[in-house]
Amino acid sequence: MEVFVQQLINGLTLGSIYGLIAIGYTMVFGIIGMVNFAHGDVFMVSAFIALIAFLILTTWLGVGSVVLALLIVLIVSMLFTSIVGWTIERLAYRPLRGSFRLAPLISAIGMSIFLMNFVQVTQGPRNKPVPPMLSDVIVVMQEGSYQVTISYKQIIIIVVTSVMLACFWYVVQKTPLGRAQRACEQDRKMAALLGVNVDRTISLTFVMGAALAAVAGTMYLMYYGVVSFADGFVPGVKAFTAAVLGGIGSLPGAVLGGLLIGLIETLWSAYFSVEYKDVAAFSILAIVLIFMPQGILGKPEVEKV
Amino acid sequence: MKSDAATARADFAAALKDAAIAALIALGVTLPLVGFRTDQGPDYKLILTTRFDLVAVMVALVFAARLALTLWTGHRPHAAGSSAVLERLKPAGSALFRLAGPALLGLALVLxxxxxxxxxxxxxxxxxxxxxxxxxxxxxxxxxxxxxxxxxxxxxxxxxxxxxxxxxxxxxxxxxxxxxxxxxxxxxxxxxxxxxxxxxxxxxxxxxxxxxxxxxxxxxxxxxxxxxxxxxxxxxxxxxxxxxxxxxxxxxxxxxxxxxxxxxxxxxxxxxxxxxxxxxxxxxxxxxxxxxxxxxxxxxxxxxxxxxxxxxxxxxxxxxxxxxxxxxxxxxxxxxxxxxxxxxxxxxxxxxxxxxxxxxxxxxxxxxxxxxxxxxxxxxxxxxxxxxxxxxxxxxxxxxxxxxxxxxxxxxxxxxxxxxxxxxxxxxxxxxxATRRPSIALKEKKTISSDLIQEGHG
Incomplete structure (x- = not known):
């Protein structure tokens, strides 16, 4: 029971990170119908930006308060990652709009390889550790000698994720930009006829996806305390799994899917085997796509001729 | 004539502005990841080194490339010109391609x-x-x-x-x-x-x-x-x-x-x-x-x-x-x-x-x-x-x-x-x-450029 509660807490933390990345996949898929294969690497790039910002703040500027430093790091990382996300869309995807079906996916795979190796070349192939921060824990439950704990960083991750999702929900539901996005998602041609700037809306979708990935990247760096250039691939595929599980194109679905994937992964590691935890996530992807392609909250796809 | 010069100057100003924006974005993309490098210090702590010179070179390159690109596309008579040249080159190209297969095979055999x-x-x-x-x-x-x-x-x-x-x-x-x-x-x-x-x-x-x-x-x-x-x-x-x-x-x-x-x-x-x-x-x-x-x-x-x-x-x-x-x-x-x-x-x-x-x-x-x-x-x-x-x-x-x-x-x-x-x-x-050769044809087989083919839902 205690092990289960502890894994529940860990799973929710991990799931929040996956959920934030999954939103980027699901929004882009909803609006232009492509799998942005490079999104996992955008997440990795954001973790590196966060790492560099953190080092500048702590070692050069001598910011003592970790919370203040993290807040600034978060903003800086979101800002620069947004620029990266915008640039990728502009250079690698926009010229291919309306091109043949597989071209954007191939371009995205190329972009993913490029980003990974760009970071490897500029930052070196080694793991980058940061000193552990905010590792104090609160004991939630105690049974014999086993303590169920929740650490400050886990609380921060869950709180920041919730706040970000609330802001994001507000933008999508209540602002003109969100309305334009939803219009483009339903019918791009009609939205353009009605005066929605489709190119700009798609660009901003990429920017928002990248900004949320940057939140995930900063949280990931803080939680694990280490990042390397290859860290984008597996979380990327898992977040994509989360988006598919929740129903691709559905924003609440992406968050739900992320939480579920996080929980399944931690519970699998705790009760079965750590080595095969990625197999569990990848199998879920295959099983969901085969038996439930519309996901939990998605709309069934209607095939038109 | 004067108005031509004026539009050219306006074009140039617009191109300059465009290139400046591109350079600014390039700065934003390269500054964190290229400008700073993290390395493992002696005590397992990361130390930062700066490479702003490299960022400056990259930004300048983007600026120059973007400026050249805008001015070049703006001054080209019309875009169709290049594809007409390509059309004329096509027969020679396809003959080359017909020979390329056997030639490569021969080379592979005697290599x-x-x-x-x-x-x-x-x-x-x-x-x-x-x-x-x-x-x-x-x-x-x-x-x-x-x-x-x-x-x-x-x-x-x-x-x-x-x-x-x-x-x-x-x-x-x-x-x-x-x-x-x-x-x-x-x-x-x-x-x-x-x-x-x-x-x-x-x-x-x-x-x-x-x-x-x-x-x-x-x-x-x-x-x-x-x-x-x-x-x-x-x-x-x-x-x-x-x-x-x-x-x-x-x-x-x-x-x-x-x-x-x-x-x-x-x-x-x-x-x-x-x-x-x-x-x-x-x-x-x-x-x-x-x-x-x-x-x-x-x-x-x-x-x-x-x-x-x-x-x-x-x-x-x-x-x-x-x-x-x-x-x-x-x-x-x-x-x-x-x-x-x-x-x-x-x-x-x-x-x-x-x-x-x-x-x-x-x-x-x-x-x-x-x-x-x-x-x-x-x-x-x-x-x-x-x-x-x-x-x-x-x-x-x-x-x-x-x-x-x-x-x-x-x-x-x-x-x-x-x-x-x-x-x-x-x-x-x-x-x-990217050409497709139809596997069955009514009169004669013609290789078609794939640009003309609309792909269905595969």
Whole structure:
């Protein structure tokens, strides 16, 4: 029971990170119908930006308060990652709009390889550790000698994720930009006829996806305390799994899917085997796509001729 | 005249502003990741170093390139000019392409006997031919049937591991007398096992299309790699399988002894004999792949593949069994992947899961797609460019004199590779040789540019 509660807490933390990345996949898929294969690497790039910002703040500027430093790091990382996300869309995807079906996916795979190796070349192939921060824990439950704990960083991750999702929900539901996005998602041609700037809306979708990935990247760096250039691939595929599980194109679905994937992964590691935890996530992807392609909250796809 | 000068000045100002914005964005992209470098300090702490000079160079380059591009496109008389030139060049180009196939084949056949060919060139030739064979195998799945497979390396791995396990464990335990023939016995078995796995993995994903299919095949490829990595008793885990038997010349080993190949044929023993033999084995395997796939294109099954690629719904309406059509494509593609895997295992003598990661799948897919899906010659050209080009990079010593002695060009190889993938997709979304030859025609066969073809929901 205690092990289960502890894994529940860990799973929710991990799931929040996956959920934030999954939103980027699901929004882009909803609006232009492509799998942005490079999104996992955008997440990795954001973790590196966060790492560099953190080092500048702590070692050069001598910011003592970790919370203040993290807040600034978060903003800086979101800002620069947004620029990266915008640039990728502009250079690698926009010229291919309306091109043949597989071209954007191939371009995205190329972009993913490029980003990974760009970071490897500029930052070196080694793991980058940061000193552990905010590792104090609160004991939630105690049974014999086993303590169920929740650490400050886990609380921060869950709180920041919730706040970000609330802001994001507000933008999508209540602002003109969100309305334009939803219009483009339903019918791009009609939205353009009605005066929605489709190119700009798609660009901003990429920017928002990248900004949320940057939140995930900063949280990931803080939680694990280490990042390397290859860290984008597996979380990327898992977040994509989360988006598919929740129903691709559905924003609440992406968050739900992320939480579920996080929980399944931690519970699998705790009760079965750590080595095969990625197999569990990848199998879920295959099983969901085969038996439930519309996901939990998605709309069934209607095939038109 | 004056107004012309005024518009030119206004154009220039606009171009300047545009270039300045591009430079600003370039600054935003490069500043954090290029401007600062994190390195491990003496006490396991990271230390930062700055490289603002590099950022400045990059930003200036972007500014200049963007300015040149805007001014150039703005001053071109009209965009149609360049394509008219291309049209005029086309007949010459197609004649060249007709000759390119036989010429390359001839070159491939005599390569080991050319005076310039040394051990290094032969090894490079074998490597390129392996990728050509993998590309042609995947071409059946991607180019002909239009099913995007991102996990092709799984079948390559199945072939390699089947070969390794059968030849190092099964044959010595059951029929040691077959030892010298191991390669020739294991090759078909490995191919069949790979084909079997092609069907096993293909069956559940039949309903999926396009991007979804790509991601699920990627997941399958990763699952197989992780299982190979962790199932110690079966695959040796991360240590892999070593001392896989070398191929023999139909039973005659390439050894200096009395029963060896050289002694039997009265030649002087030379270790390159084996390499030359390996070269011809992979050439033959690749040619079989090409032969089978061109022949199959003309059979009903090949026509069904191409119909499936163009429009699945129409295909089904016309009574084509899409399940069988897709499964045969998967199985055949997988089988050739399995052959190539066996060859890889016997050539290396050692295999480990690291050789079968996602990058390998991406590489093979890139060779097929960038060459022009469906075109055999395109696969050859892009395999030579990708694999050979990367090797060329290794030899560019003069770059060291430009960028300093610590400059290692090979670390940029995947970087350039990714960039080339993006650029070719933008420049020619259907690949370098993007023409489609109809397999059946009313009057005369004409090669059509793929720009004219609308692709259905494959």
């Amino acid at each position: 080991p006997f050319l005076p310039v060919t040394g051990r290094y060139e032969l090894d490079l030739g074998i490597l390129i031919l392996t990728y050509i064979m993998l590309g042609w195998g995947l071409n059946i799945v991607v180019g002909l049937a239009g099913l995007l497979d991102l996990g092709y390396v799984a079948f390559y791995a199945v072939g390699a591991y089947s070969f390794a396990i059968i030849s190092t464990q099964v044959i010595p335990a059951t029929l040691p007398a077959l030892g010298p023939w191991a390669f020739w016995i294991c090759l078909p078995i490995a191919g069949l096992l790979a084909a079997f796995w092609g069907i096993v993995l293909g069956f559940p994903v039949l309903r999926l299309r396009g991007d979804y299919l790509a991601i699920v095949t990627l997941a399958f490829g990763e699952i197989i790699r992780i299982v190979l990595l962790n199932w110690q008793d079966f695959s040796g885990g991360p240590n892999g399988i070593a001392s896989i038997p070398r191929p023999t010349f139909f039973g005659l080993p390439f050894t200096p002894g009395k029963d060896g190949f050289a002694a039997t044929f009265g030649l002087h023993f030379d270790p390159t004999h084996r390499i030359v033999f390996l070269y011809y084995v992979i050439l033959m395997l690749a040619l079989i792949t090409a032969f089978v796939s061109t022949r199959l294109r003309r059979l009903p099954i090949g026509r069904a593949w191409e119909a499936l690629r163009e429009d699945e719904i129409a295909c089904r309406s016309l009574g084509i069994n899409t399940t069988n059509t897709k499964l045969t494509a998967f199985a055949l593609g997988a089988m050739f992947g399995g052959f190539a895997g066996s060859f890889f295992a016997t050539r290396q003598g050692f295999i480990s899961p690291e050789s079968f990661n996602f990058m390998e799948s991406a590489m093979i897919l890139a060779i097929v797609v960038l060459g022009g899906a469906g075109s055999l010659l395109g696969v050859v050209i892009s395999a030579i460019a990708m694999v050979g080009g990367v090797e060329m990079l290794r030899n560019l010593e003069f770059l060291k004199s430009v960028f300093g002695p610590n400059f290692d060009p090979t670390q940029y190889r995947m970087l350039i590779f990714g960039l080339v993938m993006v650029l070719i997709m933008i420049w020619r979304p259907r690949g370098l040789i």
